[in-house]
Every structure is written in structure tokens, then in C-alpha cells.
Amino acid sequence: MDILLGALAVLLATSAGALSVLFLGCMDERRNAAMLAFAAGVMGYSAFEMLTEAHKSAGDAVVLGGLALGILGLATAERLLPHIHMHISGEELKHSKKKALMIGGAIALHNVPEGFAIATAFAASTPLGWFVATTIAIQDIPEGALIAAPLACYGMGKWKAVSYGIASGLAEAAAAVAGFYFLSMFISAVPLALAFSAGAMAYVVLVELLPDALSKGRERAGALAFSAGAAAAFMLASLFVI
Numbered sequence: 001m002d003i004l005l006g007a008l009a010v011l012l013a014t015s016a017g018a019l020s021v022l023f024l025g026c027m028d029e030r031r032n033a034a035m036l037a038f039a040a041g042v043m044g045y046s047a048f049e050m051l052t053e054a055h056k057s058a059g060d061a062v063v064l065g066g067l068a069l070g071i072l073g074l075a076t077a078e079r080l081l082p083h084i085h086m087h088i089s090g091e092e093l094k095h096s097k098k099k100a101l102m103i104g105g106a107i108a109l110h111n112v113p114e115g116f117a118i119a120t121a122f123a124a125s126t127p128l129g130w131f132v133a134t135t136i137a138i139q140d141i142p143e144g145a146l147i148a149a150p151l152a153c154y155g156m157g158k159w160k161a162v163s164y165g166i167a168s169g170l171a172e173a174a175a176a177v178a179g180f181y182f183l184s185m186f187i188s189a190v191p192l193a194l195a196f197s198a199g200a201m202a203y204v205v206l207v208e209l210l211p212d213a214l215s216k217g218r219e220r221a222g223a224l225a226f227s228a229g230a231a232a233a234f235m236l237a238s239l240f241v242i
Helices: 002-019 029-057 060-080 090-095 099-124 126-153 158-183 187-213 219-240
Strands: none
Touching (some): 002 126, 002 158, 029 060, 029 099, 029 126, 029 219, 060 187, 099 126, 126 158, 126 219, 158 187
């Protein structure tokens, strides 16, 4: 039941962010960057907690191996999957002949690893599961908007853009449920899966989120938003007694 509720939480959070496009319209570069940086801070601290939890029940070799596999796995997926960054430019969207495929690739790179992270956290412990699900839900609100808003602003109908945002939430929820039931059959693999998820999330933060958030003279604002995201995740960790 916990994993189903956690999956529902991230689906609703992502959908709420996507639906906000109907009321807020296009967002300026500064707001986009702040949202990216905040999401990066939340996700980065969540990855740290997952890595710490993995280290409690596994040796250094398992933790380092899982972390490396997560980073290399996402790096490989990024090279193989055609995708657009969450911070889309109008030119990229306008001239892409494989627009739907590229958006699908972006969803796979961001949301499927996040869903698997929720699965591994719940497989490790219920408090850790709710911490990770809550932090990811928090950052899924701006993430849903960051998927839908650029699509709507660069020529796609608003409702169709919203549907892509909701689809990203569905992909994340499905990955959480499927990953949890897979890991329930291989409990001994949970520490490795935690480290793998931490590595995948760290890669998303460092390669997909922060470069856009801190570009074009937005370093100071981005650093503050990143810190705010990490602080929010830290307070949640204290609340859930990780």
C-alpha cells in the first residue's frame, strides 16, 4: 500500500506542475533556472541519503560499485536515447522531426530513474521510502511545469503539452511500482539498488539540471535555489527520522 500511495503522490505532483501551464503560461528564463536549481538541490540531498542508507547495510565495494553503475548507466542512456533537455529552446523544438521521441527520451532519462529510486527506498525501509517519495514529489511539481511549459510556449497546444507532463508522472509511478515488486523478489540486492539509484540521480543533477540552472550569469540565484532545495530535503529527512 505504501508504494502505491508513494507512486500516486509523485503522479499527482507532476500532473499539478504540468496543469499549472494552463494558468501561468510561459515562464521566463530566470524562473526556469531557479526551478531547475531547486529540483537539483532536493534530488541531490535525496541521493546522499540513499547512499548513506546503502552504506549501513553493505560494504564499500557494493556501494561504490552501485554508484558507478548508476552513473555509467545514465551516461550510456543519455548517449543512446534521443532526447531534449528539460530546459528546451524554441529552435530545438521547432526543427526536431522526432519531437515526440525526443520528449519520450527526456521522460525516460528523468522520470524512470526517479521512480526506481522510490522503489528502492521503500524496499529498504518505509521511512526512507516516504522521505524519497516526498522529496521527489516536491521537485516533481516544478519538473512537471518544466516539461509542459516550454512545449506549450514553442508551438504545441496547451492541453497536449500538459498531457506530456502527466505522461512523465505516469512513467515515474509505473517505474516505482514495478521496481518495488521486482526488488521484493531480490531483497539482498536492495543496497546495490540504492547505490545505483543514488548514482543515477547524481548524474541527472550534475549533467541534466545544474548546467542549465547555472548558465548565463545565473550562478548566484541558482546556488541559492539549489541550497534551498537541499535545505528542504534536509528538514524532511529529520521529520521522517531517516
